[in-house]
Amino acid sequence: MKLLLILPKSERGYWGKVSKSGKAGFVRLNLPTIAALTPNEWDVEILDNRVRPVDYAAKPDLVGVTGFTSEIPSAYEIADNWRRAGVTVVMGGVHVSAMPDEALAHADSVVIGEAELVWAGLLDDFKRGELKKKYKADRLCGMEGMVIPRRDLLDRPMFSGFYTMQATRGCPFNCDYCAVTAFFGKEFRVRPVADVIDEIKGFGAKEFFFMDDNIVGRAKYAKELFTELIPLKVTWGSQASVTMAKDPELLRLYAASGGKYAFIGLESLSQKNLDRMHKSWNSAKGFKEAIEKIHDAGINIIGSFVFGLDDDDPTVFKTTLDFIMETKLDAAQFHILTPLPGTVTYGVLEKEGRIIDRDWAKYHTGEVVFQPKGMTVEELQAGYHWIFRETYTIGSILKRSLRSRRGLIYRIAANLSYRKKALKMPKAGGNQGSPDLL
Numbered sequence: 001m002k003l004l005l006i007l008p009k010s011e012r013g014y015w016g017k018v019s020k021s022g023k024a025g026f027v028r029l030n031l032p033t034i035a036a037l038t039p040n041e042w043d044v045e046i047l048d049n050r051v052r053p054v055d056y057a058a059k060p061d062l063v064g065v066t067g068f069t070s071e072i073p074s075a076y077e078i079a080d081n082w083r084r085a086g087v088t089v090v091m092g093g094v095h096v097s098a099m100p101d102e103a104l105a106h107a108d109s110v111v112i113g114e115a116e117l118v119w120a121g122l123l124d125d126f127k128r129g130e131l132k133k134k135y136k137a138d139r140l141c142g143m144e145g146m147v148i149p150r151r152d153l154l155d156r157p158m159f160s161g162f163y164t165m166q167a168t169r170g171c172p173f174n175c176d177y178c179a180v181t182a183f184f185g186k187e188f189r190v191r192p193v194a195d196v197i198d199e200i201k202g203f204g205a206k207e208f209f210f211m212d213d214n215i216v217g218r219a220k221y222a223k224e225l226f227t228e229l230i231p232l233k234v235t236w237g238s239q240a241s242v243t244m245a246k247d248p249e250l251l252r253l254y255a256a257s258g259g260k261y262a263f264i265g266l267e268s269l270s271q272k273n274l275d276r277m278h279k280s281w282n283s284a285k286g287f288k289e290a291i292e293k294i295h296d297a298g299i300n301i302i303g304s305f306v307f308g309l310d311d312d313d314p315t316v317f318k319t320t321l322d323f324i325m326e327t328k329l330d331a332a333q334f335h336i337l338t339p340l341p342g343t344v345t346y347g348v349l350e351k352e353g354r355i356i357d358r359d360w361a362k363y364h365t366g367e368v369v370f371q372p373k374g375m376t377v378e379e380l381q382a383g384y385h386w387i388f389r390e391t392y393t394i395g396s397i398l399k400r401s402l403r404s405r406r407g408l409i410y411r412i413a414a415n416l417s418y419r420k421k422a423l424k425m426p427k428a429g430g431n432q433g434s435p436d437l438l
């Protein structure tokens with residue numbers, strides 16, 4: 001029997017696009033993991049629609065489609081096409097788990113939550129012709145003995161970041177706008193260190209990315225993992241929380257094990273904003289000192305900021321840019337607050353009647369889909385484009401990158417890559433809010 005698993009492309013937005021050379025970014029592990037959970041009797045194919053078109057003339061027995069919220073309109077279109085061709089479609093993932101009834105208008109069946117616990121049962125039911133509409137994982141899956149994702153089913157040259165890993169799931173925090181805890185639960189789960197090391201040894205690459213939402217979410221575990229990584233002489237990056245700056249040993253091991261960079265969600269320089277989004281453990285006052293400590297340990301920081309929070313007014317963009325320059329952040333990513341279904345932010349903005357656009361394709365954190373409090377929709381959109389462009393001028397790149405000779409080439413290369421995106425953003429007074437230009 002033939003199973004075709006499809007990752008859709010995002011029609012709008014600034015991230016996840018295919019480069020001029022035809023490569024997608026990081027490999028996502030969701031479909032290779034589903035493939036690994038599928039019994040051998042199935043012939044499984046993974047199709048990443050970002051790099052390959054869908055061939056509706058093929059005759060799979062079953063199609064599985066997933067996607068983030070901004071990709072879901074594409075995912076629904078793909079699902080509709082397959083169903084018109086008479087093929088049964090199953091959908092799952094973060095968005096589908098939050099909006100299962102919406103997804104059921106496009107699929108024969110949906111998986112709610114992590115697929116590990118229900119996938120084999122779903123396939124059995126399908127074979128017997130007894131597929132149910134909903135398969136809901138009734139608990140979180142354990143991380144011992146997890147399957148190794150079927151990377152062999154992916155076309156390696158089509159990805160710029162082929163080797164990605166997962167050591168933990170979830171995050172010990174619960175920020176209002178984040179879908180991580182909504183999907184993965186409040187429990188921070190970790191894989192046995194030996195399993196992680198075996199998987200890394202298995203793919204034999206010297207450079208990879210941990211897809212974890214917060215690799216330092218449990219300091220004791222992170223230290224054990226980093227200690228075991230040292231002999232492998234690899235380089236890696238991940239997402240991490242700024243709290244790691246408080247633990248010198250954790251910083252030392254992060255760097256010593258090859259941790260070259262960390263994506264850190266600083267999110268806002270307003271403590272009021274941080275408190276409101278239940279991110280009080282992020283202390284705006286402590287950011288500068290924390291950044292210094294992380295830099296001193298030899299770790300580059302890609303800081304992430306969210307705009308449009310209730311305490312933000314139009315001055316937030318200039319204040320944030322000044323902070324980035326003063327602290328010589330190695331790079332920064334910016335996001336417009338986006339009420340992703342399933343999150344607390346979605347519930348709050350929905351209740352307050354502030355969601356103004358429900359085109360999921362715009363939910364890629366680069367377009368305004370809600371009514372902000374402290375500025376107009378246009379000011380928020382224009383400010384987002386402005387700070388992106390200003391952060392990645394050649395002058396700004398040099399000033400920040402030259403903070404130290406260590407890792408200079410890496411920093412310049414990363415900044416030039418962000419600059420390519422920034423240059424495609426509309427200038428003030430230009431074609432605002434037209435990501436289709438990208």
Ligand code: SF4
Nearest residue numbers: 171173174175178213
């Ligand atoms: S710290 Fe990051 S991953 Fe964790 S809940 Fe907050 S935004 Fe999400």
